[in-house]
Amino acid sequence: MSIRIKICGLRTPDDARAAAVNGATDIGLVFFPKSPRHLSFAAAAAVAAAAPPGIRRVALTVDPTDDDLTALLQAVPVDLLQLHGHESTARVAAIRAAHGVPVMKAVGIASVADLDALSAYMAVSDAVLVDAKPPADGDLPGGNGLSFDWRLLVGRTWPVPWMLAGGLRPDNVAEAIRLTGAPGVDVSSGVESAQGVKDATLIADFCAAVRSA
Numbered sequence: 001m002s003i004r005i006k007i008c009g010l011r012t013p014d015d016a017r018a019a020a021v022n023g024a025t026d027i028g029l030v031f032f033p034k035s036p037r038h039l040s041f042a043a044a045a046a047v048a049a050a051a052p053p054g055i056r057r058v059a060l061t062v063d064p065t066d067d068d069l070t071a072l073l074q075a076v077p078v079d080l081l082q083l084h085g086h087e088s089t090a091r092v093a094a095i096r097a098a099h100g101v102p103v104m105k106a107v108g109i110a111s112v113a114d115l116d117a118l119s120a121y122m123a124v125s126d127a128v129l130v131d132a133k134p135p136a137d138g139d140l141p142g143g144n145g146l147s148f149d150w151r152l153l154v155g156r157t158w159p160v161p162w163m164l165a166g167g168l169r170p171d172n173v174a175e176a177i178r179l180t181g182a183p184g185v186d187v188s189s190g191v192e193s194a195q196g197v198k199d200a201t202l203i204a205d206f207c208a209a210v211r212s213a
């Protein structure tokens with residue numbers, strides 16, 4: 001099975017080229033002003049333009065309004081919207097219906113109780129990102145380089161496409177895939193040389209490790 005690889009938080013056209021040449025299937029563009037990975041629409045459009053055809057361009061937003069989304073989708077070519085805030089299941093369904101773009105909801109997992117929320121979001125999303133929860137006092141809802149206990153996912157299968165995220169790195173992603181059976185993986189901090197700075201060698205190492213799983 002070929003595993004989807006999303007490299008999230010790209011900031012430059014070179015980042016997009018490094019992701020593509022190493023076999024990434026998805027690139028993530030962050031629209032969250034507090035993030036070191038935040039992009040203006042113009043910068044995001046330049047990164048998206050550097051991705052070859054076939055790469056899925058994922059726009060990451062946090063509790064967006066409909067006006068936010070309309071402006072974003074007019075300015076940047078987007079294949080999938082990632083919702084990474086506190087959007088309710090009803091809000092996810094409304095966004096999906098209103099904006100004509102498939103939606104991937106990020107769901108934070110810390111304990112088995114969180115798997116109920118995961119199922120609920122799967123019912124209203126085109127895909128789900130299964131991520132670690134952010135620290136309670138942190139500034140970022142994601143992209144914190146933190147893992148959750150992957151054993152919570154062992155033996156579970158879901159009917160909706162999903163990606164595993166949270167603290168993945170070149171040295172642990174193969175184990176994470178073997179344990180969880182994830183059909184896709186998402187990484188940000190684990191392929192950075194400094195916060196918000198992607199490293200082409202780490203991207204290559206990460207993609208090679210996924211292929212080895």
Ligand SMILES: O=C(O)c1ccccc1NCC(=O)[C@H](O)[C@H](O)COP(=O)(O)O
Nearest residue numbers: 008035142143144145166167187188189
């Ligand atoms: O990456 C960010 O700065 C960010 C900001 C606001 C909301 C979400 C954000 N990132 C979410 C992602 O999709 C990350 O790739 C995912 O949480 C995994 O991150 P990491 O643990 O750093 O690999």
